[in-house]
Amino acid sequence: MVVDTKTGITDEYWEKRYTIIPQNVPTFLKMHENVILRTGKYLNVIRQSGQEVRSPEEQKPIFSTTDASYSEVIERTYNFASKQLFELFMDEKNLMGRLRSVKRFFLLDEGDFILQLISKCEEELKKNIDDVRPKCLQMLFKFALEDSSANNDIYKDDIICTLQPTTLMGQVPGLNHDGRR
Structure with a gap:
């Protein structure tokens, strides 16, 4: 187990804090459940580092069990969160220096x-x-x-x-x- 000595957060924290409860996932989101979970984890790390998260996503998806337009919004949001987390690690936390x-x-x-x-x-x-x-x-x-x-x-x-x-x-x-x- 790895422990962050400044926060006391362990590596298990991120694995166990958020999990997917399969019976609570709508069937039309099943194929995106892991991307949605990772996106939420990334955004939470960014927030816990003291940065405000403002999604560039202006358009709200209209969810329907037959329309797949929400897939694009999920993908764009994931890409946004991933890029923000990468920039946090590389720029603010100086990952390469560490x-x-x-x-x-x-x-x-x-x-x-x-x-x-x-x-x-x-x-x-x-x-x-x-x-x-x-x-x-x-x-x-x-x-x-x-x-x-x-x-x-x-x-x-x-x-x-x-x-x-x-x-x-x-x-x-x-x-x-x-x-x-």
């Missing part, structure tokens, strides 16, 4: 950070998990960051150090705790 930051920290773009981290955390990480102090690890993480070239990363303050309540083997889907499938 991905470069992830590359720097986790894909070892600049190897001096990981060397500093391993060197500073070695003794703490040798301990039994019950004896490891998360605050100590966070402090060592910060020191490693300050002593490496990654200290210049503009998103460095968004990276935190946490301990997961599961083993490495428990994080791999389909494996038993003994490492067998």
Whole structure:
């Protein structure tokens, strides 16, 4: 599970908050139900980021079980929401800059950070998990960051150090705790 430390929202939040209840979907909308759901999710993300959503859609569809004009409105609204969300991620949230930051920290773009981290955390990480102090690890993480070239990363303050309540083997889907499938 991934948790946004600023909002407390988990990745499961977006999967479970809005769902389709098949018996409540009119038959003439069945083939569009997933597009309508995604459109609503996209618009909700935009609203929750503090932006006002104003649809350019002026024409209101006239719904009928025989006329398919609503299909065009659904598609245009989806395209609008998708474009707005994309622009939010790319422009306001600087997705490319954040991905470069992830590359720097986790894909070892600049190897001096990981060397500093391993060197500073070695003794703490040798301990039994019950004896490891998360605050100590966070402090060592910060020191490693300050002593490496990654200290210049503009998103460095968004990276935190946490301990997961599961083993490495428990994080791999389909494996038993003994490492067998």
